[in-house]
Amino acid sequence: MITPMRVFVLIFNAGTENEGIHTIRVSDRNKILMFESEDDALRFALMLEAQDFPTPTVEAIDAEEIKEFCQSADYDWEIIPENSALIVPPEVNVEETDWKPDAEESVPEKQESQQQPEFSDSELESIRRRLEGLL
Numbered sequence: 001m002i003t004p005m006r007v008f009v010l011i012f013n014a015g016t017e018n019e020g021i022h023t024i025r026v027s028d029r030n031k032i033l034m035f036e037s038e039d040d041a042l043r044f045a046l047m048l049e050a051q052d053f054p055t056p057t058v059e060a061i062d063a064e065e066i067k068e069f070c071q072s073a074d075y076d077w078e079i080i081p082e083n084s085a086l087i088v089p090p091e092v093n094v095e096e097t098d099w100k101p102d103a104e105e106s107v108p109e110k111q112e113s114q115q116q117p118e119f120s121d122s123e124l125e126s127i128r129r130r131l132e133g134l135l
Contacts (some may be wrong), residue, residue: 007034007063007079008041010048010056011050022048022056023075030075034066 010022011033023030035041041058049055063079070077 005063006060007036007066007116008038008060009034009066010041011059012047012054012056013058014059021069026076030073032066032070034063034077035080036081037080040080040082040084043096081092081135 012020013020021032023032025031031038033044035058038058038060045056045058067077069075
């Protein structure tokens with residue numbers, strides 16, 4: 001089979017430092033699905049979202065570029081031909097991903113700042129009195 005020049009892959013947190021590509025775990029290997037059709041990739045992304053997975057972005061990418069990435073990361077790949085049988089995501093997802101959804105990253109920071117206030121109540125009261133004195 002001839003590899004198309006452009007394929008569509010699923011990217012999480014596209015355009016951020018925390019970007020990740022969707023893979024499927026087959027035994028002990030990761031496999032990237034490369035869709036020939038953007039519509040097929042969008043359908044797969046919607047099925048992932050229906051499984052309460054974070055919503056991926058469908059991005060067009062050069063097939064050779066993604067193959068080079070797979071080789072460097074020791075990933076497998078599979079080309080999903082246009083209008084092929086419907087590909088369904090696995091029912092079980094990995095427990096922990098290599099990337100973290102943006103919402104999950106910001107929660108611990110907020111919790112940490114709430115647990116360890118910068119000033120004690122008495123220090124805050126003292127600052128408040130001094131500020132009121134300035135008025």
